[in-house]
Amino acid sequence: MSADTKATNLSLEQADEEMYKILKKEEKRQFCGLELIASENFTSRAVMETLGTVFTNKYSEGLPGKRYYGGNEFIDQAERLCQSRALKAFHVDAKEWGVNVQPYSGSPANFAVFTALLKPHDRIMGLDLPSGGHLTHGFYTPKKKISATSIFFESLPYRVDGETGLIDYKALEAQAKLFIPKIIICGASAYPRDWDYKKLRGIADSVGALLMTDMAHTSGLIASKCLNDPFEFSHVVTTTTHKSLRGPRGAMIFFRLDKELKLKSKIDFAVFPGLQGGPHNNTIAAIAVQLKQVDTPEFKKYSE
Template identity: 65%
Template sequence: MSTRPVEAYNAFLNTPLAEADPEVARIIEHEKYRQFAELELIASENFTSQAVMEANGSALTNKYSEGLPGARYYGGNQYVDQLERLCQERALAAFKLDASEWGVNVQPYSGSTANFAALTALLQPFDRLMGLDLPSGGHLTHGYQTDKKKISSSSIYFQSMPYRVDSESGIIDYDRLEENAELYRPQLLICGASAYPRDWDYARLRRIADKHGAYLLCDMAHISGLVAAGEQESPFRFCDIVTTTTHKTLRGPRAGLIFFRRREGEDKKESLEARVNQAVFPSCQGGPHNNTIAGIAVALLQANSPEFVQYAKQVRANTQALAKRLVGHGYRLSSGGSDNHLVLWDLKPVGLTGSKFEKICELANITLNKNSVCGDKSAVTPGGVRIGTAALTSRGFKEHDFEAVADFLHATVELATELQREAGSKLLKDFVAAAAKSDKVAALQKKVEAFATSFPMPGFDASALAKPPTQH
């Protein structure tokens, strides 16, 4: 047993991070400055509020609470039960759902775990599912596989047949989907995407699913904030299960939700509610992260507010402004534009890969991600990039600000094509080496940083942040 005095021991456990671990504290401060000084355009990211971060960093992280409210495997959960029930109520309220028709499990650690738990609840091993193909904008967890390898657990444990967008329009080919479903006869039809800029025809998807007695699941992870605000069609009118992440356009902490439809007179043991709850715990994960559930509850309260509705409207308006400006510069967008928070930009006409453009943008303090577009053969060297407006809208950007963002992107394309010619090599490493030494890239980086740091930063005070010695 330690002979250390109680006072010294308490001091050890109550030392602020900056003193207890200055190395980690320094990394966090540098990451804060990076977020402040860069144009964050990754469509799956957002900046959450100070209140959400306070809840997510609370003493609730100390508590284990396997099970459901009122039926835990540990004691001492009276306040955790209150919290989880509150979060469930707020989830239904945020999406305008009747508790007699819908329920929700708020415990999934992420969108991916929520999706696999939903598949576990709905399907038996080797049952058939159909989801949007990854190169068409779908998500890994919707059954993605290649000719050579089963990539996602959803393709490893279930049989998967993808559907795709039309190669010319970039819009989902619903006719081909319906034809293939006639032959494949899936038990589950999945809608939702990670890089699809248009809204969904849920009514038609419901009709296709009903033809084959299939469940219809919507993964609305990317658009859930827009759905809550009424800026996208609601999948709840037509689907059996709806999953979502809680960050992205919903602007909460990183986690997942599973909504399940309730039916009058159903056998409780065979209900979707019972199957989803069983699938989440104990089938797919252990004790929930109560601190994260607290952050979700706060975010859902904020999402059910007039201020959030205005935010969601601004997200869409900003996307339209960005798309219009890029098209005005002569660039090609998948599907010709956007209905939601993202654009998918095809760079093949200008001779760039998404991989190269992502790298040069990072050097210029612009954060986005490479992404497959129509006609791509490889996800490693895709022909486009995905750009989202949710994060910068949280920083107060308006339409004219996104026009400036588009101009920065245009300038980056011009630099990238010039450097690619000068490098004289198709290799990514040679291109990055040339870009890293370019005075023009360095000058653009300074302009972008000056522009980005002129906007406020939600969640924390950026005024006292020190610029890291090197950012890349």
């Protein structure tokens, strides 16, 4: 056996004892401490195993059946399986919805949607960060534009009522009629209430806007039908896969298969080649493994 072959067959402990020790310390910290960070979770052994497979070795720019590299027949199978399981997990019809499972994480997924459906300086509305919103929904301060979405697009935040702590839908509607956004974003990182998607869609329709839902923090609860269903009224739905879904660190973009809006072609192109190169195939395969677990009575019980 050559020296190079020996080197590639070493365990982590043998190859890099320093990093191995750090890993073991982090492992102990996670399993011996009490985690109270809502956006973190513990994924399964099966997911962890999938992340460490030969799927990580393959380059596969493009979409299933339309790759720029050869040898992707099994990568295509894995990605298509992930897509079908994603639609099934959220109880949506494959004739009405499509999904892109290639985004590296939630923030790039959201930005891909914006670059797909907006022109520079088009207008968006999202929940203000101090009200529980997310940076990627257009956050800025009086002195500085913080998120790339507020740099490249014009953003007007809506807020919660100061007394009730709930979304002020009447104020949102009034703002929307004055601002006329192209996209209204619902979803949050620190808003502990459910959303009235029907009311939001009505507001969006009244000003000619698309309704985008970012369900990153609550997607596991939505898949288990513990919360309202955003797919009934939204045009686009984004989510991470590692929070309440309990999967690896990745993201997905769901879109209506509307021939007039052409959301699929626009969003697919925005993800690649617009913002990303080759997808992380080991992550996509691991997402598929977790989505199979999501579609079980055990996961529903966990969510409840």
